[in-house]
Amino acid sequence: MNSLNVIFKRELASYFATPLAYIFIVIFLVLSAVFTFYLGGFYEGGQADLVPFFNFHPWLYLFLVPAVAMRLWAEERKSGTIELLMTLPVSRADMVLGKFLAAWVFVGIALLLTFPIIITVNYLGDPDNGAIFTGYLGSWLLAGGYLAIGSCMSALTRNQVIAFILSVVACFVFIVSGFPLVLDLFRGWAPQWLLDAIASLSFLIRFDAISKGVLDLRDLLYFISLMVAWLVATAIVIDLKKAD
Amino acid sequence: MIKINSLTKRFGEHVAVDNLSFEVRPGEVLGFLGPNGAGKSTTMKMLTGFLAPDGGSASICGFDIRTQTLQAQRQMGYLPEGAPCYGDMRVKGFLEFIAQVRGLSGADRRRQVDRAVEQLQLQGVLHQTIDTLSKGFKRRVGLAQAILHDPRVLILDEPTDGLDPNQKHQVRGLIQQLASDSNKIVVISTHILEEVSAVCTRAVVIARGRLLADGTPDELEARSRYHQAVTLLLQQPVDTAALLALPGVSGVEVAREGHEVTVLAEPGAVIFPAVGEHARQQQWQVKExxxxxxxxxxxxxSLTAEEAA
Structure with a gap:
């Protein structure tokens, strides 16, 4: 537990040691405002809720979260510090989890900094703040899912650009897996249970429900088990590819 | 105590470490010698638990590196090749981080960090980010990191590679200082031979992953054909044919247009008195x-070339 904490703190601090953290936060805030107010039609909708705000998060995260995740392991490989880290008495689980949690908390901080929109919507109308809270939770879980995928992709390579591209593609697959675009490929030959399974993997369908304020235990479990699965995969990849 | 037993590592078809076995006892400073690509770093990576061996076993102070990895790693300090450090951290922050990972806390942590900083003279750069440091300082940060928890076993992969002569001297001084504690084990890999004579109590030579020689630096030197050879520096070139007739002389080599004559000795023979006497009788003008x-x-x-042939 101690070494998990130490790794977590070092990683989180390292985001803020470079301009990366500030650039990420500024871009995230600007883009989420642009999406909400211009593309989402926040004012035009006339609804006192944050649906137009959350609606764009899966797409916003698609590019921003892999940018955070890409350095997790690729940078350690590139600079050789992976050898230092892995010869310290730290268990594999503590390393993987510590790094992941630091990235997740970092994205969480960026997400919390969108709080002016809560103030705005409360000033303009009388929203359901419980639903807004659930929406934030869902958004953070969604980011966690993207990050876990990105962590695994980052472990695959020493090149951060490759890690970024792989993560975007993998996350995209998880977004569109509920779309007719993908399902039509399977429809006609695949059994129904497989279709349902593929559709149920989609971030979008799960996130849609949570962002509207409906917190289903199954959706929560979905995100958590998705993260666990990708983090286990990260640990396996690191063990297999240490020497490269 | 380090025990290495039939350690083997393959990368695809290439056998990097081939059935390597030896032991290192407390108090020893082991020089791990070999040409580039001999398997020195790979062996060290397996010893420190970074790479898993494909065969054989290794243990550090009784802890098997595969089954009790964390316990074994706690006994060790390790400087990986090139001394990688987190470049965006400050020196102080980095050392504090390592100390925390090593489980040091409170006054203990402060004391150990201060001691390492002092031993490596890092006081002046504590608040600089590691990326901005010179190569010598980076290496010293890497060494400080390795000795922070006062480990029983210190494994240093090419600690002086790429340093200038002053820095090399400093690092060697430090290794000697660390090794003065008779309960410690220090293993350094190098391809710089003067380093072995300077700091090591024992040398192990490997090439192509196999053990070629194991002994004290003196024993290794005794295997040289120049062992007990006598070198004369002369004012004028002389006729050296008569030297060959002296007892125990196995050969004569002439260099620098006859100004330098090296008389080789047969194994075990001491020829210095006879050669000196001969030079005096012939009234050679000897400078040295x-x-x-x-x-x-x-x-x-000769060891590693035999192997390559």
Whole structure:
């Protein structure tokens, strides 16, 4: 537990040691405002809720979260510090989890900094703040899912650009897996249970429900088990590819 | 105590470490010698638990590196090749981080960090980010990191590679200082032979992953054909044919247009008195007369060249 904490703190601090953290936060805030107010039609909708705000998060995260995740392991490989880290008495689980949690908390901080929109919507109308809270939770879980995928992709390579591209593609697959675009490929030959399974993997369908304020235990479990699965995969990849 | 037993590592078809076995006892400073690509770093990576061996076993102070990895790693300090450090951290923050990972806390942590900082003279750069440091300082940060928890076993992969002569001298001084504690084990890999004579109590030579020689630097030097050879520096070139007739002389080598004559000794023979006497009788004008202990680089070359052939 101690070494998990130490790794977590070092990683989180390292985001803020470079301009990366500030650039990420500024871009995230600007883009989420642009999406909400211009593309989402926040004012035009006339609804006192944050649906137009959350609606764009899966797409916003698609590019921003892999940018955070890409350095997790690729940078350690590139600079050789992976050898230092892995010869310290730290268990594999503590390393993987510590790094992941630091990235997740970092994205969480960026997400919390969108709080002016809560103030705005409360000033303009009388929203359901419980639903807004659930929406934030869902958004953070969604980011966690993207990050876990990105962590695994980052472990695959020493090149951060490759890690970024792989993560975007993998996350995209998880977004569109509920779309007719993908399902039509399977429809006609695949059994129904497989279709349902593929559709149920989609971030979008799960996130849609949570962002509207409906917190289903199954959706929560979905995100958590998705993260666990990708983090286990990260640990396996690191063990297999240490020497490269 | 380090025990290495039939350690083997393959990368695809290439056998990097081939059935390597040896032991290192407390108090020893082991020089791990070999040409580039001999398997030195790979062996060290397996010893420190970074790479899993494909065969054989290794244990550190009784802890098996595969089954009790974390316990074994707690006994060790390790400087990986090139001394990688987190470049965006400050020196102080980095050392504090390592100390925390090593489970040091409170006054204990402060004391150990201060001690390492002092031993490596890092006081002046504590608040600089590691990326901005010179190569010598980076190496010292890497060494400070390795000795922070006062480990029983210190494994240093090419600690002086790429440093200037002053820095090399400093690092060697430090290794000697660390090794003065008779309960410690220090293993350094190098391809610089003067380093072995300077700091090591024992040298192990490997090439192509196999053990070629194991002994004290003196023993290795004794395997040189220059062991007990006598070198004369002369004002004028002389006729050296008569030297060959002296008892125990196995050969004569002439260099620098006859101004330098090296008389080789047969194994076990001491020829210095006879050669000196001969020079006096012939009234050679000798500027310098010296006995060689043996040339490690020559031993190294002949050992590793045999292997390559």
């Amino acid at each position: 007369l010296s006995v060689e202990r043996g040339r490690l680089d020559e031993v190294f070359r």
